[in-house]
Amino acid sequence: MESPRGARPRTLVVVPAFNEAASVGRVVAEARALPRAPDVVVVDDGSTDGTGSGVDARVVHLPFNCGIGAAVQTGIRLALDDGYDLVARLDGDGQHDARVLPTLLAVLESDQADFVVGSRYVDREGFQSSMLRRIGSRWFRVLLRLACGQQVSDPTSGLWAANRRAATLLAADYASDYPEVDALVLLARSGCRIVEVPTVMRERAAGTSSINGPRALYYMLKVTVALGVGSLRPRAVGRP
Amino acid sequence: MPIRPFQIFVAASSLALTLLVLELIRRRKIKDELWLPWLVVSITPLVMSFWISPWAGLAHVLGIAYEPALLLMLGLLLCLALILYLTVVVSTLMRQNLRLAQELALLRERVESRARA
Numbered sequence: 386m387e388s389p390r391g392a393r394p395r396t397l398v399v400v401p402a403f404n405e406a407a408s409v410g411r412v413v414a415e416a417r418a419l420p421r422a423p424d425v426v427v428v429d430d431g432s433t434d435g436t437g438s439g440v441d442a443r444v445v446h447l448p449f450n451c452g453i454g455a456a457v458q459t460g461i462r463l464a465l466d467d468g469y470d471l472v473a474r475l476d477g478d479g480q481h482d483a484r485v486l487p488t489l490l491a492v493l494e495s496d497q498a499d500f501v502v503g504s505r506y507v508d509r510e511g512f513q514s515s516m517l518r519r520i521g522s523r524w525f526r527v528l529l530r531l532a533c534g535q536q537v538s539d540p541t542s543g544l545w546a547a548n549r550r551a552a553t554l555l556a557a558d559y560a561s562d563y564p565e566v567d568a569l570v571l572l573a574r575s576g577c578r579i580v581e582v583p584t585v586m587r588e589r590a591a592g593t594s595s596i597n598g599p600r601a602l603y604y605m606l607k608v609t610v611a612l613g614v615g616s617l618r619p620r621a622v623g624r625p
Numbered sequence: 626m627p628i629r630p631f632q633i634f635v636a637a638s639s640l641a642l643t644l645l646v647l648e649l650i651r652r653r654k655i656k657d658e659l660w661l662p663w664l665v666v667s668i669t670p671l672v673m674s675f676w677i678s679p680w681a682g683l684a685h686v687l688g689i690a691y692e693p694a695l696l697l698m699l700g701l702l703l704c705l706a707l708i709l710y711l712t713v714v715v716s717t718l719m720r721q722n723l724r725l726a727q728e729l730a731l732l733r734e735r736v737e738s739r740a741r742a
Contacts, residue, residue, distance in 0.1 A: 428730075443734060443738065444734070445730045445731060445733075445734045446730055446733065446734075447726055447727070447730045448726050448729055448730065449726065451723055451726055451727075455723050455726075455727065458727065459727045459730060459731065462727060462731065463731055463734075466731070561723065
Protein backbone atom coordinates (compact mmCIF):
# COMPACT_ATOMS: atom_id res chain seq x y z
CA MET A 386 0.00 0.00 0.00
CA GLU A 387 1.20 3.46 -0.90
CA SER A 388 -0.24 6.78 0.10
CA PRO A 389 -2.17 8.68 -2.61
CA ARG A 390 0.95 10.78 -3.15
CA GLY A 391 2.95 7.68 -4.07
CA ALA A 392 5.20 7.94 -1.03
CA ARG A 393 5.34 5.48 1.84
CA PRO A 394 2.20 5.66 3.96
CA ARG A 395 2.31 8.28 6.70
CA THR A 396 1.55 6.92 10.14
CA LEU A 397 0.34 8.66 13.27
CA VAL A 398 0.67 6.85 16.60
CA VAL A 399 -2.00 7.95 19.06
CA VAL A 400 -1.08 7.70 22.76
CA PRO A 401 -4.10 8.32 25.03
CA ALA A 402 -3.01 9.18 28.55
CA PHE A 403 -4.72 10.13 31.79
CA ASN A 404 -2.38 10.96 34.67
CA GLU A 405 0.45 8.94 33.11
CA ALA A 406 3.26 11.49 33.46
CA ALA A 407 5.56 8.80 34.85
CA SER A 408 5.30 6.51 31.83
CA VAL A 409 4.12 8.42 28.76
CA GLY A 410 7.56 9.85 27.96
CA ARG A 411 9.01 6.36 27.66
CA VAL A 412 6.12 5.23 25.45
CA VAL A 413 6.72 8.16 23.11
CA ALA A 414 10.49 7.54 23.06
CA GLU A 415 9.93 3.87 22.14
CA ALA A 416 7.58 4.82 19.31
CA ARG A 417 9.90 7.51 18.00
CA ALA A 418 12.83 5.03 18.04
CA LEU A 419 11.08 2.71 15.56
CA PRO A 420 12.39 2.42 12.01
CA ARG A 421 10.85 5.23 9.87
CA ALA A 422 10.06 7.01 13.14
CA PRO A 423 6.28 7.58 12.97
CA ASP A 424 4.70 10.81 14.11
CA VAL A 425 3.27 10.56 17.60
CA VAL A 426 0.47 12.47 19.29
CA VAL A 427 -0.19 12.24 23.01
CA VAL A 428 -3.82 12.90 23.82
CA ASP A 429 -3.92 14.08 27.42
CA ASP A 430 -7.36 13.22 28.75
CA GLY A 431 -7.64 16.03 31.29
CA SER A 432 -4.70 14.94 33.47
CA THR A 433 -3.74 16.80 36.60
CA ASP A 434 -0.14 15.53 36.86
CA GLY A 435 1.34 17.36 33.87
CA THR A 436 1.04 14.41 31.47
CA GLY A 437 2.43 15.39 28.08
CA SER A 438 4.78 18.13 29.17
CA GLY A 439 8.29 17.69 27.84
CA VAL A 440 7.55 14.74 25.54
CA ASP A 441 8.96 14.52 22.01
CA ALA A 442 5.54 14.51 20.34
CA ARG A 443 2.53 16.61 19.50
CA VAL A 444 0.32 16.94 22.56
CA VAL A 445 -3.42 17.52 22.48
CA HIS A 446 -4.91 18.50 25.82
CA LEU A 447 -8.60 17.68 26.25
CA PRO A 448 -10.11 20.36 28.51
CA PHE A 449 -11.49 17.76 30.95
CA ASN A 450 -11.53 14.01 31.40
CA CYS A 451 -13.61 12.63 28.53
CA GLY A 452 -12.80 8.90 28.75
CA ILE A 453 -10.16 6.85 26.98
CA GLY A 454 -12.35 6.23 23.94
CA ALA A 455 -12.87 9.96 23.43
CA ALA A 456 -9.13 10.53 23.78
CA VAL A 457 -8.35 7.90 21.15
CA GLN A 458 -11.06 9.28 18.87
CA THR A 459 -9.51 12.74 19.17
CA GLY A 460 -6.22 11.31 17.92
CA ILE A 461 -7.97 9.50 15.08
CA ARG A 462 -9.67 12.74 14.03
CA LEU A 463 -6.35 14.53 14.07
CA ALA A 464 -4.84 11.80 11.88
CA LEU A 465 -7.67 12.02 9.34
CA ASP A 466 -7.63 15.84 9.30
CA ASP A 467 -3.87 15.89 8.72
CA GLY A 468 -3.99 13.33 5.91
CA TYR A 469 -2.27 10.39 7.61
CA ASP A 470 -2.72 7.06 5.85
CA LEU A 471 -2.45 4.84 8.92
CA VAL A 472 -3.29 5.29 12.60
CA ALA A 473 -2.01 3.16 15.47
CA ARG A 474 -2.75 3.22 19.18
CA LEU A 475 -0.31 2.70 22.03
CA ASP A 476 -1.52 3.16 25.59
CA GLY A 477 0.22 5.76 27.74
CA ASP A 478 0.66 3.36 30.69
CA GLY A 479 3.50 1.49 28.96
CA GLN A 480 1.68 -1.86 28.65
CA HIS A 481 2.04 -1.96 24.88
CA ASP A 482 5.42 -2.73 23.37
CA ALA A 483 5.96 -0.25 20.54
CA ARG A 484 8.32 -2.69 18.79
CA VAL A 485 5.31 -4.71 17.58
CA LEU A 486 3.92 -1.72 15.67
CA PRO A 487 5.94 -2.33 12.46
CA THR A 488 4.39 -5.82 12.27
CA LEU A 489 0.89 -4.40 12.65
CA LEU A 490 1.54 -1.64 10.13
CA ALA A 491 3.09 -4.08 7.63
CA VAL A 492 -0.23 -5.97 7.47
CA LEU A 493 -2.03 -2.72 6.60
CA GLU A 494 0.65 -1.62 4.14
CA SER A 495 0.35 -4.91 2.24
CA ASP A 496 -3.44 -4.34 2.17
CA GLN A 497 -4.23 -7.63 3.91
CA ALA A 498 -6.50 -5.93 6.42
CA ASP A 499 -8.22 -2.67 7.33
CA PHE A 500 -7.72 -3.11 11.07
CA VAL A 501 -5.01 -5.07 12.89
CA VAL A 502 -5.28 -6.02 16.56
CA GLY A 503 -2.27 -6.92 18.70
CA SER A 504 -3.33 -10.04 20.63
CA ARG A 505 -1.94 -11.38 23.91
CA TYR A 506 -3.68 -14.70 23.48
CA VAL A 507 -2.36 -15.92 20.12
CA ASP A 508 1.08 -16.99 21.39
CA ARG A 509 0.26 -16.57 25.12
CA GLU A 510 3.55 -14.87 25.93
CA GLY A 511 4.29 -11.99 28.27
CA PHE A 512 1.85 -10.37 30.72
CA GLN A 513 -1.45 -12.29 30.51
CA SER A 514 -3.58 -10.16 32.93
CA SER A 515 -5.66 -11.56 35.80
CA MET A 516 -7.84 -14.69 35.68
CA LEU A 517 -11.00 -12.55 35.94
CA ARG A 518 -9.99 -10.45 32.96
CA ARG A 519 -9.13 -13.51 30.92
CA ILE A 520 -12.60 -14.91 31.66
CA GLY A 521 -14.11 -11.55 30.64
CA SER A 522 -12.09 -11.58 27.45
CA ARG A 523 -13.28 -15.10 26.65
CA TRP A 524 -16.90 -14.03 27.24
CA PHE A 525 -16.50 -11.11 24.80
CA ARG A 526 -14.86 -13.42 22.29
CA VAL A 527 -17.94 -15.68 22.27
CA LEU A 528 -20.33 -12.71 22.10
CA LEU A 529 -18.36 -11.13 19.27
CA ARG A 530 -18.54 -14.32 17.25
CA LEU A 531 -22.28 -14.54 17.85
CA ALA A 532 -22.88 -10.85 17.11
CA CYS A 533 -20.99 -10.56 13.85
CA GLY A 534 -19.18 -13.84 13.16
CA GLN A 535 -15.80 -12.24 13.80
CA GLN A 536 -13.06 -14.33 15.43
CA VAL A 537 -10.80 -12.23 17.65
CA SER A 538 -8.86 -13.93 20.44
CA ASP A 539 -8.16 -10.70 22.35
CA PRO A 540 -11.19 -8.42 21.80
CA THR A 541 -10.29 -6.05 24.67
CA SER A 542 -6.81 -5.31 23.34
CA GLY A 543 -6.11 -1.61 23.02
CA LEU A 544 -3.12 -2.16 20.77
CA TRP A 545 -4.21 -1.78 17.16
CA ALA A 546 -3.55 -0.12 13.84
CA ALA A 547 -6.08 1.04 11.25
CA ASN A 548 -6.08 2.27 7.68
CA ARG A 549 -8.09 5.33 6.64
CA ARG A 550 -11.21 3.30 5.91
CA ALA A 551 -11.38 1.83 9.40
CA ALA A 552 -10.19 5.08 10.98
CA THR A 553 -13.00 7.01 9.27
CA LEU A 554 -15.57 4.66 10.80
CA LEU A 555 -14.00 4.98 14.25
CA ALA A 556 -13.76 8.77 13.99
CA ALA A 557 -17.53 8.86 13.52
CA ASP A 558 -18.46 6.31 16.19
CA TYR A 559 -16.24 5.30 19.09
CA ALA A 560 -17.48 4.70 22.64
CA SER A 561 -16.09 7.05 25.30
CA ASP A 562 -15.30 4.28 27.74
CA TYR A 563 -14.34 0.64 27.12
CA PRO A 564 -14.57 1.10 23.34
CA GLU A 565 -12.55 -1.85 22.04
CA VAL A 566 -15.25 -4.51 21.64
CA ASP A 567 -17.83 -2.03 20.31
CA ALA A 568 -15.31 -0.90 17.72
CA LEU A 569 -14.71 -4.47 16.52
CA VAL A 570 -18.47 -4.97 16.05
CA LEU A 571 -18.76 -1.72 14.11
CA LEU A 572 -15.80 -2.55 11.87
CA ALA A 573 -16.80 -6.18 11.27
CA ARG A 574 -20.37 -5.21 10.44
CA SER A 575 -19.10 -2.51 8.08
CA GLY A 576 -17.16 -5.07 6.08
CA CYS A 577 -13.69 -4.14 7.31
CA ARG A 578 -11.11 -6.92 7.25
CA ILE A 579 -9.81 -7.55 10.78
CA VAL A 580 -6.59 -9.45 11.39
CA GLU A 581 -4.81 -10.36 14.64
CA VAL A 582 -1.09 -10.27 15.19
CA PRO A 583 0.53 -11.93 18.22
CA THR A 584 2.02 -9.50 20.67
CA VAL A 585 3.58 -9.47 24.09
CA MET A 586 2.20 -7.04 26.63
CA ARG A 587 3.83 -5.75 29.78
CA GLU A 588 2.49 -4.85 33.17
CA ARG A 589 1.69 -1.16 33.38
CA ALA A 590 4.81 0.90 34.12
CA ALA A 591 3.18 3.09 36.80
CA GLY A 592 -0.18 4.05 38.26
CA THR A 593 -3.25 1.85 38.69
CA SER A 594 -5.74 0.44 36.24
CA SER A 595 -9.21 1.98 36.14
CA ILE A 596 -10.80 -1.45 35.62
CA ASN A 597 -11.19 -2.95 39.07
CA GLY A 598 -13.97 -3.91 41.50
CA PRO A 599 -17.39 -2.51 40.57
CA ARG A 600 -15.95 -0.93 37.43
CA ALA A 601 -15.04 -4.39 36.11
CA LEU A 602 -18.66 -5.43 36.57
CA TYR A 603 -19.85 -2.25 34.83
CA TYR A 604 -17.36 -2.97 32.03
CA MET A 605 -18.77 -6.48 31.50
CA LEU A 606 -22.38 -5.30 31.59
CA LYS A 607 -21.82 -2.22 29.44
CA VAL A 608 -19.89 -4.05 26.74
CA THR A 609 -22.30 -7.00 26.73
CA VAL A 610 -25.32 -4.72 26.23
CA ALA A 611 -23.46 -2.54 23.72
CA LEU A 612 -22.44 -5.62 21.79
CA GLY A 613 -25.99 -6.95 21.65
CA VAL A 614 -27.47 -3.60 20.67
CA GLY A 615 -24.58 -2.81 18.30
CA SER A 616 -25.29 -5.95 16.33
CA LEU A 617 -28.86 -4.71 15.72
CA ARG A 618 -27.78 -1.34 14.30
CA PRO A 619 -27.87 -0.78 10.55
CA ARG A 620 -24.50 -1.33 8.90
CA ALA A 621 -22.50 1.88 8.50
CA VAL A 622 -20.76 0.98 5.23
CA GLY A 623 -21.42 -1.92 2.89
CA ARG A 624 -18.83 -4.54 2.10
CA PRO A 625 -16.42 -3.19 -0.52
CA MET B 626 -71.70 12.35 39.99
CA PRO B 627 -70.49 14.61 42.85
CA ILE B 628 -66.96 15.94 42.72
CA ARG B 629 -64.77 14.00 45.14
CA PRO B 630 -61.98 15.62 47.20
CA PHE B 631 -59.16 13.80 45.38
CA GLN B 632 -60.41 15.25 42.07
CA ILE B 633 -60.14 18.76 43.47
CA PHE B 634 -56.66 18.02 44.82
CA VAL B 635 -55.42 16.53 41.50
CA ALA B 636 -56.99 19.35 39.49
CA ALA B 637 -55.49 22.04 41.73
CA SER B 638 -52.01 20.45 41.63
CA SER B 639 -52.20 19.99 37.90
CA LEU B 640 -53.37 23.55 37.36
CA ALA B 641 -50.56 24.91 39.54
CA LEU B 642 -47.97 22.88 37.62
CA THR B 643 -49.43 23.99 34.28
CA LEU B 644 -49.28 27.64 35.33
CA LEU B 645 -45.70 27.20 36.53
CA VAL B 646 -44.71 25.60 33.19
CA LEU B 647 -46.40 28.40 31.25
CA GLU B 648 -44.60 31.03 33.34
CA LEU B 649 -41.26 29.30 32.74
CA ILE B 650 -41.99 29.23 29.00
CA ARG B 651 -42.89 32.92 29.10
CA ARG B 652 -39.59 33.73 30.84
CA ARG B 653 -37.72 31.54 28.31
CA LYS B 654 -36.42 29.32 31.11
CA ILE B 655 -37.48 26.18 29.19
CA LYS B 656 -36.17 25.60 25.69
CA ASP B 657 -38.66 25.19 22.84
CA GLU B 658 -37.96 21.48 22.40
CA LEU B 659 -38.66 20.77 26.06
CA TRP B 660 -41.86 22.63 26.93
CA LEU B 661 -44.24 20.38 25.03
CA PRO B 662 -43.62 17.20 27.09
CA TRP B 663 -43.92 19.28 30.29
CA LEU B 664 -47.27 20.71 29.18
CA VAL B 665 -48.51 17.20 28.38
CA VAL B 666 -47.41 15.97 31.81
CA SER B 667 -49.00 18.91 33.64
CA ILE B 668 -52.31 19.10 31.75
CA THR B 669 -53.06 15.37 31.51
CA PRO B 670 -53.95 14.91 35.23
CA LEU B 671 -56.20 17.98 35.03
CA VAL B 672 -58.19 16.45 32.17
CA MET B 673 -58.24 13.01 33.77
CA SER B 674 -59.47 14.26 37.13
CA PHE B 675 -62.76 15.55 35.66
CA TRP B 676 -63.24 13.09 32.82
CA ILE B 677 -63.67 10.22 35.21
CA SER B 678 -65.99 7.72 33.54
CA PRO B 679 -63.64 6.40 30.83
CA TRP B 680 -60.85 5.95 33.38
CA ALA B 681 -63.16 4.30 35.87
CA GLY B 682 -64.28 1.93 33.12
CA LEU B 683 -60.70 1.19 32.19
CA ALA B 684 -59.83 0.55 35.85
CA HIS B 685 -62.62 -2.04 36.04
CA VAL B 686 -61.45 -3.69 32.82
CA LEU B 687 -57.94 -3.90 34.27
CA GLY B 688 -59.25 -5.27 37.55
CA ILE B 689 -58.23 -2.25 39.61
CA ALA B 690 -60.65 -1.98 42.54
CA TYR B 691 -59.62 1.49 43.68
CA GLU B 692 -60.05 3.71 40.59
CA PRO B 693 -57.76 6.60 41.59
CA ALA B 694 -54.91 4.07 41.66
CA LEU B 695 -55.13 4.00 37.85
CA LEU B 696 -54.72 7.78 37.80
CA LEU B 697 -51.68 7.44 40.02
CA MET B 698 -50.20 4.73 37.83
CA LEU B 699 -50.73 6.74 34.65
CA GLY B 700 -49.15 9.78 36.31
CA LEU B 701 -46.14 7.66 37.21
CA LEU B 702 -45.89 6.34 33.64
CA LEU B 703 -46.01 9.92 32.31
CA CYS B 704 -43.21 10.90 34.67
CA LEU B 705 -41.14 7.92 33.55
CA ALA B 706 -41.74 8.88 29.91
CA LEU B 707 -40.60 12.41 30.68
CA ILE B 708 -37.45 11.20 32.45
CA LEU B 709 -36.67 8.93 29.50
CA TYR B 710 -37.10 11.86 27.11
CA LEU B 711 -34.82 14.01 29.27
CA THR B 712 -32.23 11.20 29.29
CA VAL B 713 -32.24 11.29 25.50
CA VAL B 714 -31.79 15.07 25.59
CA VAL B 715 -28.93 14.83 28.12
CA SER B 716 -27.26 12.10 26.03
CA THR B 717 -27.41 14.35 22.97
CA LEU B 718 -25.89 17.20 24.98
CA MET B 719 -23.13 14.91 26.29
CA ARG B 720 -22.29 13.82 22.74
CA GLN B 721 -22.21 17.43 21.54
CA ASN B 722 -20.17 18.50 24.57
CA LEU B 723 -17.63 15.77 23.86
CA ARG B 724 -17.37 16.78 20.22
CA LEU B 725 -16.83 20.41 21.23
CA ALA B 726 -14.13 19.39 23.73
CA GLN B 727 -12.36 17.40 21.00
CA GLU B 728 -12.60 20.24 18.49
CA LEU B 729 -11.34 22.72 21.09
CA ALA B 730 -8.38 20.50 21.99
CA LEU B 731 -7.43 19.99 18.33
CA LEU B 732 -7.73 23.70 17.51
CA ARG B 733 -5.68 24.63 20.59
CA GLU B 734 -2.95 22.20 19.53
CA ARG B 735 -2.87 23.73 16.04
CA VAL B 736 -2.75 27.29 17.34
CA GLU B 737 0.02 26.48 19.83
CA SER B 738 2.13 24.58 17.29
CA ARG B 739 1.81 27.49 14.81
CA ALA B 740 2.83 29.93 17.54
CA ARG B 741 5.91 27.81 18.27
CA ALA B 742 6.86 27.50 14.57
